[in-house]
Amino acid sequence: MNALLRSGEDVWGPRRARVVAVVLALLFVVIVGRSAWVVFNSPLKDDAALPVAEVVRRADIVDRYGQLLATTLPGWSLAADPGVIWDPSEVTSSLQRVFPSMNVAQMAELLSDRKRRFVWVRRGVSERERRAVMDLGLEGLRFIEEPQRVYPHGSLAGHLLGYTGVDGDGLEGLERIYDDRLAAGGPPLRLTIDSSVQYVLEQGLEGALAQFELKGAAGVVVDAESGAVRAIASWPASDPRKRGDEAAEVKTNRAINVRMELGSIFKPLTVAAAMEAGALTSGDRFDTTTPVKIGGVVVRDPHPLPEAGSATASDVIAYSSNIGAALIAQRIGPDGLRAFLEKVGLLGGGVSQGPQPASPLLPPQWDQSAMATIAYGHGLSVSPLAFAMTYTPFATGGEIVSPVFLEPVAGSASQRRRVMSKQTADTVLAMLRRTVLEGSGRLADAPGYEVAGKTGTAEKLTPKGYDPDRNITSFAAVFPASRPQFVVLIVLDEAQPRTGSQRTAAFTAATIAKAVIARAAPLLDVQPVPSSAGVEAAGLRGSERTTP
């Protein structure tokens, strides 16, 4: 420094040096500041701070064993930009080759409006259709990725599952009832349905077509202990993949949403009601030889009973006597019968989990006439699901359970109430078993499975009154009688045999019930009983329960 000063070359004079130092210091500060800004305010940090917008995949629906019934897969939808389409008619005519059902005139009109910049051409396009459209090389079209709801089993349990709209919203069935839960994603919705049993039931209803002309059919298989619905079907089958684009009679769920007069399968309820009221014992006898007038109706038996002059309650059920049922109901009166039917949930008001059965159609007034007809299943319309649950007390020893559609069943909303004594339940169960062994339900006797059940044939109500040529035939059953586990209900709407003229439930619904039980029982882990053990059900059950 001294040498520089001495030579007169003041290159690093204190002032200049300070200026340079200050500039460098400022530069340093700027660079460090900028570095700090990059570190603390970088786009990476900004991104990390933002919530991640995840696409929620609609939850699957599976059966009780995890078999997939509904899922969501990636899919495509086709959109168009009319603003860049020069020849709408050429585009629409080409597209029609891929989508034959497309409304060409309507689409051409939409694509001709060049002010529009977006038009949906087709929602939910399959991969094959997508490739076909791409091969056309048309202008102004583009594919947008959209998830699609898929039903791998086709129409299996179609009525129960329901379907979603093109936007993925649940519109029918369980898809609608549990829409919020499904739309939130997460673990699958696990049903109590067993897809194999469901298939057997649907095959049974479908198989009815081979034997009868049919207008419709419904079936239910319920675990009597838990209320778990193992299968529930309505025929004609509905295909969820069609998203409701079906005739009304196909879309109608006859097992849940339709109410009907189910006929003589009501008689065991009438007998149970009278026994519970202390107005009937199994030894009481009734004269059913001549029609009786009760209130404003004359009750007749279409077929005389073997011992019509001295029929027991068991005979009334086994041989299906309308007169006997009406006389038994008369012992408890309209109020007594009404109270019992209310107790077993047939008069509505009960709330259960999942699909709600249709509200019953009640008689205008509960008088003697209503009582007499309801005693044998006319004058009160209920849904098959609601009715099926009324047979669970005969299987549980007197307790009714509510239907359950979701697993796990343990700890679910299933309600269990005592509606009759164990003695009454066992006695009526024995009568039902006798009906299958000796009475009108013989064709329902699936060997090894001790079917206990009752036939029902109801004339359909028309504007001109009851039509004897149009029937609802039904069969309600509990099996196996010695250790009851399941309730089965089969209902056929206007079943007309293709050969012969027998169209009562003894020849129609009973045969379908037998086929369903024989095939479903092994799938439901029901151990068959050797044929030599086909003795009275109540006795068998009683001895099993008292044996240590």
Place this chain on the structure above:
Amino acid sequence: MNKIVVIAGLVVVAGLAVAVYRAKLGAEETQGRIEELKAEAAKVEQDIAIMRAEEAYLTRPERIGPIARERLGLQQAAPDQYVASEALKQRLGEEQARLPPLPEDTSVAAGPAR
């Protein structure tokens, strides 16, 4: 002295700039990799969903039933084909009793469990 400070400062600034640049580049690369992995995971999930749907489609009862019957000759067991496990044990015991006695040293290995 000032010269050394200035040069040192410049070196620090340059080093800092390079470090920040590399850190940022690394972060972007990591971000890209995360995005790739996320996309890959989503693709795998989609593939699994498609395969599960295909499995469900292929194992549906209406397809499996005819295959089991026609190609494998299987049919539903009749009620009289069911035997209680106690009866099976009894029958196995009877069959064993009819068999000739086995040498002592092999009796365990050649027991009914085989």
